[in-house]
Amino acid sequence: MVPMPPAGSFCRIRLRNATSSGPEAGVEGASRFQQRIWRLVGETVEIAKQSAGIVRASDDDEALSLRKVVHRAVHNVGGDIEGLRFNRAVAQIYELTNALVRSAGLVAVAPAARLAALEEGVERLIQLIAPMMPHPAETCWEALGKLGLITDAHWPAVDSALLVDDEVTMPIQLNGKRRGEIVVPKGLPAAEVEKRVLSLDEIVRMLDGKAPKKIVIVPDRIVNVVV
């Protein structure tokens, strides 16, 4: 009997690379991805353990932006699987994983809101990979202390309030060259944007004490500084 690859699930996520590179490379990539998720689950459980009973200053903004990423991913992956756009679904899962790994890596002990967001994010991530990699998903589900099988779990609900994108990233140009960017609430008045831009370290450094000749701001789009 020709041996199957030991992990059938390798073949699942490897589909992403099936047409572009050799099958071995795809299997390796899928295997690494499994281990990455497994480590993330371990770290999350560890952070939760360390944080128990410790009260820390809250950073609700960080928690909120992570939750937005998570709910956006749940929403998109569901739509992509339904629409048979598997490569896009996998890409979204990779992006979510990156965001969660980054978030988990920043803290050893997390404030309550931050921890809740991380835990929710990891739990959702495991649910998103379950249709594609059911075996590691079950193992992770068990490690997270969830009851029952993930195979029987319902697809996670999306909080549509978190899908609303209320921030914009505006590029900043200095004499026509892109020098940086600024994230501001949507619809922020030009005067307020100007104030924030001029207080940015890198802009202050580049202006070198001189007053700008002119500042042109297209709200929600771009900032142009002329010196």
Next chain:
Amino acid sequence: MSVERYNPREAEPRWQQVWDDAKSFVTNTDDPREPYYVLEMFPYPSGRIHMGHVRNYTLGDVVARFQRAGQECAASHGLGRLRLAGRECRHGAWAQSRHWTRQNIGTMKAQLKTMGLSIDWTREIATCEPEYYQHQQSMFIDMLAAGLVTRKKSKVNWDPVDMTVLANEQVIDGRGWRSGAPVEQRELTQWFFKITDYAEDLLTALDGLTDWPEKVRTMQRNWIGKSQGLAFSFGLTGAPEGFDTLPVYTTRPDTMRGPTFAAIAADHPLAKALAEGNPEIAAFNKLCQQSGTSAEALETAEKLGFDTGIKVTHPADPSWELPLYIANFVLMDYGTGAIIGCPAHDQRDSDFARKYGLPVIDVFQPLDSDAAVGDVAFTPPKTQKVRYVQWFGEPGAEITCREAMDQTLALFEQNGWGEAQTQYRLRDWGLSRQRYWGAPIPIIHCEVCGTLPVPKKDLPVVLPEDVSFDKPGNALDHHPTRKHTTCPQCGGAATHETDTMDTFVDSSRYFALYRALRRPPRPFRPWPTAGCRWINISAASSTRSCTCSIRASSPAP
């Protein structure tokens, strides 16, 4: 929590066992949610799973697991397998085919299980088992009663060494793909599904298949090959008795001033009649019948013709005479088996005319040139404007071929020279196979009562397992006892049909059975999937015509 690596070798079999024990994937028919049915093409039990299987079944499994988790859907994930690996294996292995097939099924199932697919294995089917093909035999009898099955003579590719019919695709350079023996064209009495009754339905229904890739829909349209053309008859001068006219169908009525010869197929009744008194013609006809009839074979084979000496006369002008050839590129199955040869605007006709020194008449020319056509026929798209120089309309008219075709057609109808006709290239589905591997066709031949269906109470007609393959041909035919039965009508001695069904019949209906099988008290319903959302990963084209016919022969569920 440990920092050990995730270990798939340990985890995968463990979870598969857990899912198995929890019956996680057995369809719960009491689930109040709207059912969702994921259908995938079932595997052919060739022995081993390959990466193509892994890919396909993974995609289907992602959808099935996602839908199971979904808020409003339950998933039933079907998988079955197709019998008859026999076509690809050698005689030695054929002898144990059924045993062999079951062994392969076991191997492949074990391999598929290592993937952890969410398959409801309680609904597994194998088309080589009588519990599967009995439905097919029952449907065959229903379709026979509804006039959707017919028995007629048809030309087939015959491999004289393997003693079996070959599909066009199995004839390579005029030789059988397995035996290498020169293939003969033979006439056999065969069973057919009359899918041509549904040609228009199949065509118009394509418009609704908006999820299908456009190239597949185009392929289907070409396969159905609907054409509007002109049906007319040539007069015949010097033909044998009984042949006064020669009916022809052409899709290009606009070229009716351009023919320089007429040609008939080697198995046209007129060609056969001529062969009787002329050994030279008989030899030529035989030569034609030795080449393949696939489009590719016809395209590449050298054009051969035999001048019969007979003249045909033009329907619009009885004084206009053209020579009549027998030609190897004319097929009896298409149109009427006779063509008009218009060398200026058809490449095959052009090649033929150059070879046999026949004149070439330009019917139309490009707008920017009045050079006569050369070795390459001038075949612009029908929507392109050209200048008509030799036709039945106004000379020099600059119009599209499409317009000229419509005008000529109207003129011919007006003058009673011919009539407009719609034709389809689609042919009836020949389902007879002279081999052992297939569902036996449930028919009894009685010398007194004729051809009768097996009474439904006697179904299934089971394929015997004690067969020998020590001589070529159909093992059912050689079987010492299997053939003999009694006539259900007169009770006299009769014989079982020894043809079996094309295995595409098996594979064109399994999707309907996953939900119906294993519930013996419930009668088979042809549309058990009605009313549920479903997704078909990899659709088969033959399925469309088959289900069309099944629907027509069954009462509404």
